[in-house]
Amino acid sequence: MLVNGKPYRTIWLNQQDAGSVEIIDQRFLPHEFVVEQLRSLDDAIIAIRDMHVRGAPLIGATAAWGMYLAIKQGEASELNSLQKVGELLKKARPTAVNLAWAVDRVISKMSCCDGDTIDIVKLEAETICEEDVEICRQIGEHGLTLIESIASNKRSGPVNVLTHCNAGWLATLDWGTATSPVYQAQQKGIDVHVWVDETRPRNQGASLTAWELGQQGIDHTVIVDNAGGHLMQTGEVDLVIVGTDRTVRNGDVANKIGTYLKALAAFDNDVPFFVALPSPTIDWDLYDGGEIPIEQRAAEEVIYIEGNFNQERTRVRLTPEHSPAANPAFDVTPARLVTGLITERGICGASEAELLSLFPERLGRNG
Amino acid sequence: MLVNGKPYRTIWLNQQDAGSVEIIDQRFLPHEFVVEQLRSLDDAIIAIRDMHVRGAPLIGATAAWGMYLAIKQGEASELNSLQKVGELLKKARPTAVNLAWAVDRVISKMSCCDGDTIDIVKLEAETICEEDVEICRQIGEHGLTLIESIASNKRSGPVNVLTHCNAGWLATLDWGTATSPVYQAQQKGIDVHVWVDETRPRNQGASLTAWELGQQGIDHTVIVDNAGGHLMQTGEVDLVIVGTDRTVRNGDVANKIGTYLKALAAFDNDVPFFVALPSPTIDWDLYDGGEIPIEQRAAEEVIYIEGNFNQERTRVRLTPEHSPAANPAFDVTPARLVTGLITERGICGASEAELLSLFPERLGRNG
Numbered sequence: 157m158l159v160n161g162k163p164y165r166t167i168w169l170n171q172q173d174a175g176s177v178e179i180i181d182q183r184f185l186p187h188e189f190v191v192e193q194l195r196s197l198d199d200a201i202i203a204i205r206d207m208h209v210r211g212a213p214l215i216g217a218t219a220a221w222g223m224y225l226a227i228k229q230g231e232a233s234e235l236n237s238l239q240k241v242g243e244l245l246k247k248a249r250p251t252a253v254n255l256a257w258a259v260d261r262v263i264s265k266m267s268c269c270d271g272d273t274i275d276i277v278k279l280e281a282e283t284i285c286e287e288d289v290e291i292c293r294q295i296g297e298h299g300l301t302l303i304e305s306i307a308s309n310k311r312s313g314p315v316n317v318l319t320h321c322n323a324g325w326l327a328t329l330d331w332g333t334a335t336s337p338v339y340q341a342q343q344k345g346i347d348v349h350v351w352v353d354e355t356r357p358r359n360q361g362a363s364l365t366a367w368e369l370g371q372q373g374i375d376h377t378v379i380v381d382n383a384g385g386h387l388m389q390t391g392e393v394d395l396v397i398v399g400t401d402r403t404v405r406n407g408d409v410a411n412k413i414g415t416y417l418k419a420l421a422a423f424d425n426d427v428p429f430f431v432a433l434p435s436p437t438i439d440w441d442l443y444d445g446g447e448i449p450i451e452q453r454a455a456e457e458v459i460y461i462e463g464n465f466n467q468e469r470t471r472v473r474l475t476p477e478h479s480p481a482a483n484p485a486f487d488v489t490p491a492r493l494v495t496g497l498i499t500e501r502g503i504c505g506a507s508e509a510e511l512l513s514l515f516p517e518r519l520g521r522n523g
Numbered sequence: 524m525l526v527n528g529k530p531y532r533t534i535w536l537n538q539q540d541a542g543s544v545e546i547i548d549q550r551f552l553p554h555e556f557v558v559e560q561l562r563s564l565d566d567a568i569i570a571i572r573d574m575h576v577r578g579a580p581l582i583g584a585t586a587a588w589g590m591y592l593a594i595k596q597g598e599a600s601e602l603n604s605l606q607k608v609g610e611l612l613k614k615a616r617p618t619a620v621n622l623a624w625a626v627d628r629v630i631s632k633m634s635c636c637d638g639d640t641i642d643i644v645k646l647e648a649e650t651i652c653e654e655d656v657e658i659c660r661q662i663g664e665h666g667l668t669l670i671e672s673i674a675s676n677k678r679s680g681p682v683n684v685l686t687h688c689n690a691g692w693l694a695t696l697d698w699g700t701a702t703s704p705v706y707q708a709q710q711k712g713i714d715v716h717v718w719v720d721e722t723r724p725r726n727q728g729a730s731l732t733a734w735e736l737g738q739q740g741i742d743h744t745v746i747v748d749n750a751g752g753h754l755m756q757t758g759e760v761d762l763v764i765v766g767t768d769r770t771v772r773n774g775d776v777a778n779k780i781g782t783y784l785k786a787l788a789a790f791d792n793d794v795p796f797f798v799a800l801p802s803p804t805i806d807w808d809l810y811d812g813g814e815i816p817i818e819q820r821a822a823e824e825v826i827y828i829e830g831n832f833n834q835e836r837t838r839v840r841l842t843p844e845h846s847p848a849a850n851p852a853f854d855v856t857p858a859r860l861v862t863g864l865i866t867e868r869g870i871c872g873a874s875e876a877e878l879l880s881l882f883p884e885r886l887g888r889n890g
Binding site for chain 1: 552553554718719721722723724726729730733734736737743744745746747748749750751752753754756779780781783784785787788791817825826827828829830831832837838839840841842843844845846847848849850851853854855
């Protein structure tokens with residue numbers, strides 16, 4: 157998508173120098189746009205570990221390119237050493253499933269294919285990236301039908317979409333998941349406006365989603381997480397689209413903390429509530445959302461907040477000296493509140509039967 | 524209530540010098556406890572206008588003491604000049620109903636009573652304060668029964684109360700409204716713990732409620748506004764108590780933005796949701812919550828946030844340069860989601876019939 161009017165992805169091979177891979181260093185957004193060169197395995201590990209990149213698909217892609225860099229810089233030359241490299245990468249963020257998935261995929265390609273190692277790994281990294289772009293594009297295509305249908309029934313004004321957190325192109329390679337239908341609506345000339353939940357405590361909405369929508373020229377408004385319910389009550393939201401970290405067989409959806417509250421408000425006001433998800437996000441091994449472990453993150457993320465002061469990233473304290481804070485990072489939205497799931501294969505209801513109708517190859521597993 | 528172990532109210536006549544009134548300058552909380560001396564009408568106007576004091580009851584009390592200071596300093600000596608003083612005070616925050624109410628009450632006392640002007644005004648200001656303390660104490664006494672009943676049914680652990688914004692003693696003279704039952708439970712030796720919503724955008728929860736609970740030694744935990752729904756899903760909230768800016772005849776409740784989302788989550792999880800309100804907050808002239816005008820405040824409150832950095836109050840920017848923000852300040856919780864209203868006369872359901880059972884003198888008006 158566009159940054160300063162020029163199309164970007166979140167990670168790419170340097171066209172001038174195949175010994176480096178470039179990423180958008182997202183730590184500096186929204187106040188500064190910084191492109192970082194990764195020149196070694198270590199650079200890739202640091203970028204993943206210290207969240208220069210984030211979002212499951214992008215973390216996976218960065219790991220694949222990290223393996224490419226390791227070979228390119230002579231840090232690994234054969235399968236055995238590449239496996240060690242893979243282990244190092246996997247440790248960079250141990251809970252990210254896409255990370256291990258991408259590493260294992262590159263290694264398995266290495267072990268099955270003949271040819272020049274560097275070419276095999278480079279092609280696999282490129283394939284991982286292209287596949288993600290295609291999945292997100294397809295999600296957008298299916299989600300677009302929802303926006304088109306609302307637009308055609310609306311007498312005037314834009315289609316108002318509310319989103320929570322960042323399920324945008326910055327979390328993927330391009331298009332994003334929840335944002336992809338919006339970007340495709342823009343390409344079709346549909347008048348669309350996005351309500352962006354700031355998404356405390358880490359403010360991914362205010363800092364990332366607002367930034368990428370603004371760069372792409374999408375009309376949007378930042379709101380505090382408290383405001384969405386009122387906007388639905390007053391008819392100012394036509395559609396909610398959020399992403400998900402994990403969706404289970406019965407259609408329960410784990411996503412950034414606060415998603416459940418928006419789902420309740422959408423249900424209470426007859427606003428359609430959709431979840432955009434690439435199918436790798438579906439956890440076919442869990443049946444019920446209650447089984448999803450909820451990460452408790454550091455209290456510091458609640459106690460402090462970071463913003464820009466005199467052109468410097470500055471962290472200020474919000475709470476009294478001795479007040480403790482709790483920080484559950486995700487919540488589970490029960491399937492009964494979810495109007496539908498937007499996958500790369502189409503839209504379905506939030507239930508096991510409907511999920512299986514799109515993914516029949518999963519029939520019988522854990523059923 | 525306690526500050527650094529010493530009992531305080533939010534406003535009081537200086538015992539050493541009857542020419543000044545003292546307030547807690549709340550702008551510096553939670554990072555600094557500052558007592559400010561008001562010595563003139565101008566001081567009182569500035570304190571109200573620039574939010575050294577906030578909360579409807581406290582604003583009213585400050586206005587009454589402002590009239591006292593005007594007379595004491597020779598700025599007004601007779602009814603006519605006191606009316607002019609009253610007009611100046613009313614303009615300090617034109618939307619605060621308690622402000623006009625307190626001013627008019629002092630003026631009407633002046634015009635009906637014989638005696639020394641300064642004594643009449645002083646007595647009326649004191650009476651306004653004492654009445655508020657008594658109302659809040661009674662709300663606490665009634666609300667306490669809810670906490671006692673939960674405590675007696677609970678096998679172990681504290682009674683977990685969730686609150687939104689600051690309906691604490693800092694918004695009143697003492698006790699607060701939503702916090703009063705909690706403070707009284709503490710006095711009875713009941714184990715109670717409060718989940719404090721930070722309450723973006725102005726963070727009254729994180730900065731004021733957390734501070735006053737901490738000073739009083741009440742166990743509490745600050746959470747982001749997104750977290751409350753998840754805590755209710757996981758059984759970690761026994762009771763929600765919030766304040767209100769305006770409650771109408773049918774029991775619909777206007778309160779700080781985000782209250783509606785917590786009411787939805789409470790309803791969805793069978794958590795009792797109560798609203799604590801002094802009866803002057805009931806608007807008997809409106810029947811339905813939809814009639815309540817919702818204040819749209821400045822976008823800057825969303826775009827920037829203030830906290831403590833290197834011992835200095837510092838405002839940092841959260842959003843991208845060109846992203847607009849919207850800031851509706853209140854929302855309306857429909858009566859169907861409200862378990863009950865805690866008033867100074869007792870607890871009742873959120874309906875016109877139940878409200879009238881406690882306030883029969885309102886029967887027939889606008890009915």
